[in-house]
Amino acid sequence: MRRLNELGHETLELTPEEAEKLIVSEQGRYFVVDEATNALLKEVSLEPGQRIALIPIARGG
Amino acid sequence: MSDYEEVRVLPTGVYRVRYKQLTPGQIKALRTRTKKKLQDLRVKRNRLISELNEVEAAVEKVNGFLEENQSPEIDGYIQRYEEQKAKAGERAEAFLRDFLGEEGYAEFRKDGFLELQDTLGESWRVYSDGTAMRWENGNFRRVCVIRQRELPLPDHIVSVVQTIREQPERLMNVRR
Numbered sequence: 001m002r003r004l005n006e007l008g009h010e011t012l013e014l015t016p017e018e019a020e021k022l023i024v025s026e027q028g029r030y031f032v033v034d035e036a037t038n039a040l041l042k043e044v045s046l047e048p049g050q051r052i053a054l055i056p057i058a059r060g061g
Numbered sequence: 062m063s064d065y066e067e068v069r070v071l072p073t074g075v076y077r078v079r080y081k082q083l084t085p086g087q088i089k090a091l092r093t094r095t096k097k098k099l100q101d102l103r104v105k106r107n108r109l110i111s112e113l114n115e116v117e118a119a120v121e122k123v124n125g126f127l128e129e130n131q132s133p134e135i136d137g138y139i140q141r142y143e144e145q146k147a148k149a150g151e152r153a154e155a156f157l158r159d160f161l162g163e164e165g166y167a168e169f170r171k172d173g174f175l176e177l178q179d180t181l182g183e184s185w186r187v188y189s190d191g192t193a194m195r196w197e198n199g200n201f202r203r204v205c206v207i208r209q210r211e212l213p214l215p216d217h218i219v220s221v222v223q224t225i226r227e228q229p230e231r232l233m234n235v236r237r
Contacts, residue, residue: 002156004216005209008149009156031223038160040227053156056212058224060232061205 002035002053016046023054030054146211153213160219175222179229191217193225193232204232 001012001019014022023032023044032041035051046052066079083091129135158166161175169175174188184196191214194201208217224231 004153004156004212004220008146008211009152009213009216010149011152031227033223035159040223055223056209056216056220057228058217058221058232059207060234061207 002051003030004053004055016048016050019046019052020044026054028057030056146213150213150215153215153219157215157219160222175218177222177225179225180227181229183229185225185229187218187221187225189218190214191221193221195233206232 001014001022003010003012012019012022023030031054032044033039033053033055034041035053041052064079064081066077069076069078161169165175169189174186176184176186178184184201186194186201188194191206191208193204193206195204196202206221208214209220212220221232
């Protein structure tokens with residue numbers, strides 16, 4: 001999993017369950033994108049080996 | 062005895078010297094003025110010494126702070142941070158390239174901006190410095206997007222592009 005956050009560009013190796021837990025905890029802050037297809041994942045259901053990116057949702061000032 | 066003057070020749074030049082006779086009253090007044098002046102000067106000297114002590118203490122404090130901040134340990138921390146940041150920037154740039162695709166990325170870097178449409182059919186531009194503009198009333202108008210602290214610029218661009226594509230309403234009413 002690749003997470004784009006304020007700490008910089010962070011790569012995490014997680015099991016699908018760990019990744020799903022993290023995604024749920026960060027809900028509303030990130031888009032979840034499949035890196036292979038660049039498609040937005042609407043449902044959090046991951047496969048082993050799937051590469052995903054958490055892209056922060058931009059906020060207006 | 063009264064006031065008088067004389068001309069004096071000295072090695073440094075020729076001078077006219079005037080002498081003024083003082084009455085006892087004037088001498089007393091002169092003493093009083095001189096004592097007052099001396100007192101003022103002593104007060105001033107004490108104040109300046111006090112200020113000097115304060116400045117010296119401040120210099121010591123700042124110097125100590127600077128020395129603490131120049132330890133090899135802290136230098137190492139800064140170096141690791143900068144290396145990490147540079148690597149993050151490289152990974153972010155590679156991710157932006159993947160995200161936009163080779164062709165889109167090449168156009169973006171050539172033109173300096175990316176033009177895209179949101180789900181509502183509105184036109185947007187995202188520039189290589191991370192700013193975003195929305196087509197409105199015949200012009201592109203800048204919208205204000207907050208960049209997360211320490212987020213590499215390419216990641217910020219990805220974030221803005223993805224938000225415009227998926228949730229443009231988040232940036233609709235934030236004109237700069």
